[in-house]
Amino acid sequence: MGATVGVYFCHCGGIITEKIDPEVVRAAVLRLPEVAYFTPISLLCSEDGLGELTRDILARAPERVVIAACSPREHERTFKRALAGTTVNPYLMQMVNIREQVAWVVDDPAAAAEKAVAGIRSAVRRVARNLPLRNIEIETHEETLVIGAGPAGMQAALTLAVAGRPVVLVEKAPMIGGLPVRYEAVAPNMECGPCMLEPMMDQLLHGDAARHIELLTMAEVTAVKGFLGNFEVTIRQAPRFVDASACIGCSMCADACPARAPHPYNCGFDTRPAIAMPFLGALPNLPYLDPATCLRTTGEDCRLCEQACPVPGTIRLDDREKVIERTVGSVIVATGAGLYDCGVFPQLGHGRVPGVYSSLEFERLSSPSGPTAGQIVAPGDKAPERVAIVHCVGSLDAAHQDYCSGVCCQVAFKFNHLVRHRCPEAHITHFHRELTMPGKEAGRLLAHNLEDERNTFVRYERLDDLRISDAPGARRVEIMGGATVRGGEFDLVLLCPAMTPGADTKAIGAMLDVATDRWGFFEELHTRMSPTSSKVAGIHLAGTCHGPKDIPQSIADGLAASASILASITPGKKMELEPIRASVLEGRCSGCRVCLSVCPYRAISFDEAAQSASISQVICQGCGTCVAACPSGVIAGAHFTSEQIYAEIGGILA
Amino acid sequence: MSDTTFEPRIVGFLCNWCSYAGADKAGSAQTPYPPNVHVVKVMCSGRVEPEFILDAFRQGADGVLVLACHPGDCHYKEGNYRALSRSVMMRELLEQFSIDARRYRFDFVSAGEGEKFVEIIGSMVRDVKALGPLGSLANRLGGAKAHHATV
Numbered sequence: 164m165g166a167t168v169g170v171y172f173c174h175c176g177g178i179i180t181e182k183i184d185p186e187v188v189r190a191a192v193l194r195l196p197e198v199a200y201f202t203p204i205s206l207l208c209s210e211d212g213l214g215e216l217t218r219d220i221l222a223r224a225p226e227r228v229v230i231a232a233c234s235p236r237e238h239e240r241t242f243k244r245a246l247a248g249t250t251v252n253p254y255l256m257q258m259v260n261i262r263e264q265v266a267w268v269v270d271d272p273a274a275a276a277e278k279a280v281a282g283i284r285s286a287v288r289r290v291a292r293n294l295p296l297r298n299i300e301i302e303t304h305e306e307t308l309v310i311g312a313g314p315a316g317m318q319a320a321l322t323l324a325v326a327g328r329p330v331v332l333v334e335k336a337p338m339i340g341g342l343p344v345r346y347e348a349v350a351p352n353m354e355c356g357p358c359m360l361e362p363m364m365d366q367l368l369h370g371d372a373a374r375h376i377e378l379l380t381m382a383e384v385t386a387v388k389g390f391l392g393n394f395e396v397t398i399r400q401a402p403r404f405v406d407a408s409a410c411i412g413c414s415m416c417a418d419a420c421p422a423r424a425p426h427p428y429n430c431g432f433d434t435r436p437a438i439a440m441p442f443l444g445a446l447p448n449l450p451y452l453d454p455a456t457c458l459r460t461t462g463e464d465c466r467l468c469e470q471a472c473p474v475p476g477t478i479r480l481d482d483r484e485k486v487i488e489r490t491v492g493s494v495i496v497a498t499g500a501g502l503y504d505c506g507v508f509p510q511l512g513h514g515r516v517p518g519v520y521s522s523l524e525f526e527r528l529s530s531p532s533g534p535t536a537g538q539i540v541a542p543g544d545k546a547p548e549r550v551a552i553v554h555c556v557g558s559l560d561a562a563h564q565d566y567c568s569g570v571c572c573q574v575a576f577k578f579n580h581l582v583r584h585r586c587p588e589a590h591i592t593h594f595h596r597e598l599t600m601p602g603k604e605a606g607r608l609l610a611h612n613l614e615d616e617r618n619t620f621v622r623y624e625r626l627d628d629l630r631i632s633d634a635p636g637a638r639r640v641e642i643m644g645g646a647t648v649r650g651g652e653f654d655l656v657l658l659c660p661a662m663t664p665g666a667d668t669k670a671i672g673a674m675l676d677v678a679t680d681r682w683g684f685f686e687e688l689h690t691r692m693s694p695t696s697s698k699v700a701g702i703h704l705a706g707t708c709h710g711p712k713d714i715p716q717s718i719a720d721g722l723a724a725s726a727s728i729l730a731s732i733t734p735g736k737k738m739e740l741e742p743i744r745a746s747v748l749e750g751r752c753s754g755c756r757v758c759l760s761v762c763p764y765r766a767i768s769f770d771e772a773a774q775s776a777s778i779s780q781v782i783c784q785g786c787g788t789c790v791a792a793c794p795s796g797v798i799a800g801a802h803f804t805s806e807q808i809y810a811e812i813g814g815i816l817a
Numbered sequence: 818m819s820d821t822t823f824e825p826r827i828v829g830f831l832c833n834w835c836s837y838a839g840a841d842k843a844g845s846a847q848t849p850y851p852p853n854v855h856v857v858k859v860m861c862s863g864r865v866e867p868e869f870i871l872d873a874f875r876q877g878a879d880g881v882l883v884l885a886c887h888p889g890d891c892h893y894k895e896g897n898y899r900a901l902s903r904s905v906m907m908r909e910l911l912e913q914f915s916i917d918a919r920r921y922r923f924d925f926v927s928a929g930e931g932e933k934f935v936e937i938i939g940s941m942v943r944d945v946k947a948l949g950p951l952g953s954l955a956n957r958l959g960g961a962k963a964h965h966a967t968v
Contacts, residue, residue: 234841235858236833260856263844269852278852285855689894698894743860761863763894786893787864791903803859808869815828815855816876 166199168287169225171216173207173232175262182266187276188231188283197287199225208238213245220249227251227290231259231283252295254742254802257286285814292807296742299780303392304492305329305734307725310384310671313341314714315706316497317363318721324372326729331489332367333398334380335667336428338445339364341499341706342523343714345428345442347530347537350573351600351608353580357444357532359714364446379487381451387675390781391701392492392738402482404438404452409477412448414440416478419471424456426534430524433534438468438478443532452478493701493728496685497721498671500707503557503564503660511556511658512631517542518638519631519656522574529581539585541654546586551640551653552578553629554595558661560626564682568662568711572599575659576612582655583615592619592651594629594640602713621650631656662711676765677702685709695724698764700782703727743785743802747776751797758789758798825879825945827854829938830869832862834892835927836884842931850935851942854882862886863896867907870921871914880920880945882937887925897925919944920951 170192174180189201202219206212207230220228228251230242235258243253259282269275305328309320312334320332343349344364346356367373382400389395405416420436427435428442437456440448458465459480469478505513505521512519518541520528531537541547552575557563572595579591593612598620600609612618623629623642630641634652641650664683672679677697680686685704688696697704703724706717732738745766747758752775759767759776766782767789769775778789778798790800831837837858843850859865862885870881883904885897904923911918922941926934 234837234844236838236841260841260844263841264856265852267844267847268850270849271852274852278855281855285857761895761899763896784893786861786896787859788861788893788896788899791864791866792899800864803864805866805868808857808859809872811857812828812869812873812878813876815857816826816873816878 166197167226168197168199168229168290169220169223169227170198170201170229170231170283170287171207171219172201172203173212173230174203174205175233175266176206179232179262179266182269182272183261183275183279184272188279191276191280192283192287195284195287197291199223207232208241213241216242217245217248220246220251224250227255227257227293229257229259229283229286229290231261231279231286233262234260234264237263252297254296255290255293257290257293259283259286281815284817285811288810288814288817289807292804292810293802294804296801298739299742299744300737300739301392301781303732303738304394304490305732306331306489306491307493307495307728308333308384308387308394308396308489308491309495309497311335311341311497311499311706311708312339312367312378312380313497313499313706313717314343314360314363315499315708315717315721315724316341316495317360317367318718319495319497319705319725320376321363321367321370321372322722322725323728324375327375328729328734330376331396331398331491332376332378333382333384334378335383336441337381337403337449337451338441338447339367339378339380340446344445345530345532346526347533348577348581349714350570350577351602351605353577368447378447380447382487384671384674387494390779392732392781394491394494394701396489396491396494398487398489400485400487402454402479402484403449404454404479404482405450406477406479407447407449409474410449411474412440412450413473414450415471415473416450416468419467421465421467422456422458424453429527429534432524432527492732493703494675495703495705495721495724495728496671496675496677496697496708497705497724498667498708499665500684500711501663501665503663505556505658505660507557507563508626510627510630511553512633512638512656513658516631516633516638516656518654519658522571522578522657522659525578525657529578539582539655545654547582547589547654548586549651549653549655550582550586550589550591551638551651551656552591552593553640553656553658554593555597556626556658556660557663559596563626564661564663566661566682566711567597567599569599569601570662570711570713571659573605573608573713575657576600576608578657578659579612579615579618580608583617588617590617590619591615592621592640592653594621594623594642596623662707665708668708675699675702677704682710695720695727700764740781741785743800744780744783745778745785745787745790745798745800746780747778748797748799750775751795752776753795753797755794757792757794761788761792763788823946823950825853825942825950826877827880827882827941827945828873828878829854829856829882829884830862830865831856831858831884831926832886832892832897833858833860835886835890836862836925836934838928839884839926839930839934842929843934844931846931848931848935850938853942853945854938861891861893861896862900863891863893865900865903867903867910870907871910874911874914874916874920874951877951879948879951880922880941882921882941883923884926884934884937885923887927890927916951917948919948
């Protein structure tokens, strides 16, 4: 090749030239056969400097450019933008870091000049092999699929809808609001759960932005295919047997229904008719029919609900499952969490000893919309006099969940508050390993509980040391560890289990190709820096589906996930991605699939027909790990090809 | 072998996000260090092919350095783990080429560890100076070039 490279040498206002003599560098650089000219500029990043650079490039028309200046981390983007206004493609420019890595660290001027020359020589050789690249442009759909209508999912859907973005909100349950909508109170300030969520649910169902939200309850996403900006989604919606547009929410169908089954939203403590509201106050204000309970399933021609309904045609006994297909640009997973199974600890007696309840069970047993209408009763239908609250069930234990969920203590003290409020004389004993009450508002609740004279705190070491036995007339909690046996007899024992990955997490993860972490929660792209992005571009995570959280954190997650969608996808505009990506050279892949196993982003798929690996230009992040791993050397890493790197090495050592 | 005027040439492969930024940090702090290490920036240490290292030795480098993000800090999640496992293999391979494994160093440098970067450069240059020039040993690597990928 001829002398086609223009070299620009920034003085950095004298900072670089204080150490490196530009004339020494000029003489050496002009001897390189590829170099057409050497232009010093006093301060390249300044407005004057950038103007000088672009004018000089336009006048001299080099094919490629080397800029010796500060770190590329400082101004590579500045110079790339400047080059966009010239005839030189921004990727036909190579920077040499002669400030941070030469002028500022090499004391001897001769050694500094020599190192600068070696760097420029290396860049000149490399730039000769650089290829012109353009940003990758992709079409994107502005619609978003939100999976789960708990606090995080609702907040995400609302935020997007308020911005005018269409949302498909898919909820498995017949009602929205997630778990907290079933709570009597929410720690630490004891607001009632439904009351706190009501304004948000109202906005979602009836607000101005509701027209942008397609809410699908009793529905599950069964397939998601595609990539960032372009996902094809399949949703299956179970029949509700009630016409949502006609129902007036009077519940006369429920009153008429003769069938009964354990109530799924009251943990089975009472029964519900085959057709009824999920629970009092559930939204949308619509009953649903459970075909497993309905007498028609057993062959009876019962139509009592239909006959009782004051609006003819509302009950649709012939309703069927619907398969709904949508195309979306982004997905927000907000599927929530589960609770550690208390049955894993047989010595705690859960499910065996009457009066021993898990936290979710007690939420319902203390809720006005629950089976006891909010009356706190111990077995024998009496007000409890002595209550035990066991913290850390399954938490902080390497054999179970090794983390602290950070919310169970708040739940425990909330229960204390509820019991104290309704049974003022009750003695309450907290059995705990640690007491964790973070956050500016929680301190008061903790202090209040600690100061309560009828409260006792007992620290235990291992959950295995705790025994809850069914002594005649009462439950007995004993701590067996240590020299003394402590404990006592209680009317009620409340277990506060760890927050765990939701039961569906694994299946949803497999469907979305979103990885789960070692605890089984969805894994973030980066737990600290990208805490609401999954490792799959375009699929976001919000709420407790990716780790234990309280309600404010879940709401913040919903806002963050929707904000990142609003920031990345603009309706009517193509999304631009940097071209530093890997690609498989056509027809050269041997089919060994090594690259598939090393890609951290699952950007590589295997085309069985062509027997070749194929890299998604949208999902690839350009790390180049697959390029290095390919035993055939047939994956090209754009802007970091092996040829370019060999040239760089050769230039240094020439 | 010890030559007091010998200035080794060392090629350093640094990842863009952590170790290159660590080197810049040393620069911003204006901490002087020997000029012997010339940096090749890659987006991720996972991009560094073993062949790059062999090629550097073949072309006359007296030492090669690969610096990566600390475990758990990789911008690309796992590239540094690939680089780490390759480094184990690399040491064995270099011994087979009769290249003292002390001429090759793999380490972790974060964006904040300017001082650690300076310390690594200092000790690497000292070690390689003590070993002397790689010299004609490079010729033994002549055959390795034939295996280079040409992409």
